[in-house]
Amino acid sequence: MSSTTTSEVLIVGAGPTGLMLANILGMYGRTVTVLEARDTLIDYPRGVGLDDESLRTIQTVGLVDEVRPHTTPQHIMRLVNGRGKTILINNPQTDEFGWERKHGFIQPEVDRVLYDGLARFENVQVLFGHEVLDVTETADSVTTRVKVSGKNGGETERTFEAKYIVGCEGGKSPTRKRLNVSFEGESPSTRWLVVDVSNDPLGTPNVFLGADPVRPYVSIGLPHAVRRWEFMLLDGETEEMATDPEFVNRMLADHVPDPANLEYIRRRVFTHHARVAGNFRKGRQLIAGDAAHLMPVWMGQGWNSGMRDATNLGWKLTSILSGQAGDELLDTYTSERKQHAKAMVDLSLTMGNVIKMTNPAGVILRDTAASVLNLFPSVKSYFADMRFKPMPRYTVGVLADPTTGQSGTANGILSSKLIPVTTANSRVSPVGVQFIQPNVRTDELGVSKLDDVIGNWWTLIVWGNDPIDVLPAKTINDLKALGAKLVAVVPETQYKWAKRDMNPQTLVVSDVTGRLKKWFDDRPTPMILLRPDRFVAGASLHQDGPRTIDAVLNSMSFNRGTAETESELAGLDAQH
Structure with missing residues (x-):
C-alpha cells in the first residue's frame, strides 16, 4: 500500500545540516519533510568544534539558549611537538559576530536540540526509518519513492512529492550520485x-x-x-x-x-577525506553538508561548513517558494558556497600535513621555523587570532559591486575616486562578507544582540539618518516588497532625537557600545543592505543607494509585484 505526502521541500538526512535547514525553513513558514533512513539520531560524538558563525545561525533560529549548555566557549588549541613544546597557540579573542570564535561541543546533544526545535513548527515533520529509493524530477516538482521500515521488521513503500529535494545524507550521498556530479579531491591513506x-x-x-x-x-x-x-x-x-x-x-x-x-x-x-562536489545543484535537486564536501578534521570545519550551507540555502529556497525570486537564484548557492568549502578543505589538509609529519629532517625544519616565527608578535598573533582561517567572501552571487553598481558580482576593493572613499581608513569592500553583530539598544528590548533586534529577514541599515529620508519612494517600495526592515543606527546621545523625529516605519537602534560607529568610521559605506544570512549584499554612500539596491534585487532575480503580499513577507520576521 502506498500513500503520497506533499510538501514544499524534502530533506534527506536528519544529520546536523538537514536539521538546521529544516529549522530555517520552518522558521520561515515553509512546509518541510525530513526523511531519515536510520531509526533515530546518531548518539555518539563526531564533530567537536563549533564556530561563532554557526552559533549565530543557531541564534537566528531561536535555539542558542538550548545549545550553549553543551558547549565550551573559547576552546584553545595548542600545537605541540614530539617533546611536548608548544609551537603554535590558537586562541582567538575576537567576537565580531556576537559570540566567541571557537567552542568545543558535544554534537549528539546539539543535534538533539536542533531536532527537538522542529516541534515548534506544525509545517515540519521528521520521519525515521524512511529510505529514499529513487527520485523522479519534472519541470515543477520532484517525486521520491521511499522504503519505510516498520518497528516489527516489515517494510512498505510511500511516495513523497515536493518542489525541491536537498540531500544531506553524508559523504556517501545517494543524492549526489544521482546528480552525477564530480566529487574532486583526495582521501589520504593515513x-x-x-x-x-x-x-x-x-x-x-x-x-x-x-x-x-x-x-x-x-x-x-x-x-x-x-x-x-x-x-x-x-x-x-x-x-x-x-x-x-x-x-x-x-x-x-x-x-x-x-x-x-x-x-x-x-x-x-x-x-580523512578531502573532497568537494563539482556542483551543489542540478534542477530541483541539491546537496549540502558532507554530501557536498568532505573535510579532514584538523580545523573542525565539517559540522560548521554544513551550517554555512544551510544558512545560505534556507533563505534562498524561501525566496523562491514565496514568489519573491526566480528559480535561477539557486545557482548562486554553488557559486557562493563551493569556493569557501574548497578553501577550508585545503586549509585542513595543510594543517594535517603539518601535524602528521614523520620525516626527521622535515620535523626539525618545522619546529625551528615555528620557534623563529614565534619571536615576531605580529606573526604569533596571526595564528593565535586565527586570521589564517579564510572567512567567506562572496564575489559572485546575490550582491552588487559597491563601485560600479554591477549586479551579481563584487570586487573586493573600493575603487571609487570620490574623496569619502580615498580618505577612508579601509578601502576593502564589505560586500560579500558577514556583517558584525555587536550589542545595541532599543527601548523595547533594552541592550540586545543586533540580530535579535533586526530580525531574520532582509535589513537595510543606515548610519545616522532615516532610510526613508535618503531614498526615493520607488526604492522604499521595492524594499517593502522584499520584506526588508528599515533600520537607522545612531549614537546613544542621539537616540531620543531619532525616535522622535524619524519615520515610525523606521526601527531606530542605539549604538550603545560604539562598535557600529567604529565599523562605519572605517568604511565609506554608510548604507548596508543585509541578506537574511547576515552577509552584506550591497554597501554604498546614500546617493548610490537606489542603484545599489536595484542591482542586488536583479542579482537574486527579484519578482516585483508577483511575490506574496507585503504583510506575509513581513510576517517572516514576526515568526522569529
Whole structure:
C-alpha cells in the first residue's frame, strides 16, 4: 500500500545540516519533510568544534539558549611537538559576530536540540526509518519513492512529492550520485584511531594537537566531562588490532595514569577525506553538508561548513517558494558556497600535513621555523587570532559591486575616486562578507544582540539618518516588497532625537557600545543592505543607494509585484 505526502521541500538526512535547514525553513513558514533512513539520531560524538558563525545561525533560529549548555566557549588549541613544546597557540579573542570564535561541543546533544526545535513548527515533520529509493524530477516538482521500515521488521513503500529535494545524507550521498556530479579531491591513506571516554580522567579543558613524529595524536577536552584522543595508525596496524583494548591502552599510556580504568564511549578507526562536489545543484535537486564536501578534521570545519550551507540555502529556497525570486537564484548557492568549502578543505589538509609529519629532517625544519616565527608578535598573533582561517567572501552571487553598481558580482576593493572613499581608513569592500553583530539598544528590548533586534529577514541599515529620508519612494517600495526592515543606527546621545523625529516605519537602534560607529568610521559605506544570512549584499554612500539596491534585487532575480503580499513577507520576521 502506498500513500503520497506533499510538501514544499524534502530533506534527506536528519544529520546536523538537514536539521538546521529544516529549522530555517520552518522558521520561515515553509512546509518541510525530513526523511531519515536510520531509526533515530546518531548518539555518539563526531564533530567537536563549533564556530561563532554557526552559533549565530543557531541564534537566528531561536535555539542558542538550548545549545550553549553543551558547549565550551573559547576552546584553545595548542600545537605541540614530539617533546611536548608548544609551537603554535590558537586562541582567538575576537567576537565580531556576537559570540566567541571557537567552542568545543558535544554534537549528539546539539543535534538533539536542533531536532527537538522542529516541534515548534506544525509545517515540519521528521520521519525515521524512511529510505529514499529513487527520485523522479519534472519541470515543477520532484517525486521520491521511499522504503519505510516498520518497528516489527516489515517494510512498505510511500511516495513523497515536493518542489525541491536537498540531500544531506553524508559523504556517501545517494543524492549526489544521482546528480552525477564530480566529487574532486583526495582521501589520504593515513588512518586514525578515535577514542572517546566519559568522566575525563585528565580534566584539562582545551585541545592539544600532538605533532609527534613517532605517532601524531590529538587530545581534546570536551563539555560534559568527555575527552577525545586520536592517534595516527602506522602501516600494518589493522582496524581489528587498533580497537583491541590492550592496543588502546598502549596508545594512552603516555596520556593517562591508568588507561585500563577508562569509561569508553567508542573506539573507532576512520580515514580523512578531502573532497568537494563539482556542483551543489542540478534542477530541483541539491546537496549540502558532507554530501557536498568532505573535510579532514584538523580545523573542525565539517559540522560548521554544513551550517554555512544551510544558512545560505534556507533563505534562498524561501525566496523562491514565496514568489519573491526566480528559480535561477539557486545557482548562486554553488557559486557562493563551493569556493569557501574548497578553501577550508585545503586549509585542513595543510594543517594535517603539518601535524602528521614523520620525516626527521622535515620535523626539525618545522619546529625551528615555528620557534623563529614565534619571536615576531605580529606573526604569533596571526595564528593565535586565527586570521589564517579564510572567512567567506562572496564575489559572485546575490550582491552588487559597491563601485560600479554591477549586479551579481563584487570586487573586493573600493575603487571609487570620490574623496569619502580615498580618505577612508579601509578601502576593502564589505560586500560579500558577514556583517558584525555587536550589542545595541532599543527601548523595547533594552541592550540586545543586533540580530535579535533586526530580525531574520532582509535589513537595510543606515548610519545616522532615516532610510526613508535618503531614498526615493520607488526604492522604499521595492524594499517593502522584499520584506526588508528599515533600520537607522545612531549614537546613544542621539537616540531620543531619532525616535522622535524619524519615520515610525523606521526601527531606530542605539549604538550603545560604539562598535557600529567604529565599523562605519572605517568604511565609506554608510548604507548596508543585509541578506537574511547576515552577509552584506550591497554597501554604498546614500546617493548610490537606489542603484545599489536595484542591482542586488536583479542579482537574486527579484519578482516585483508577483511575490506574496507585503504583510506575509513581513510576517517572516514576526515568526522569529
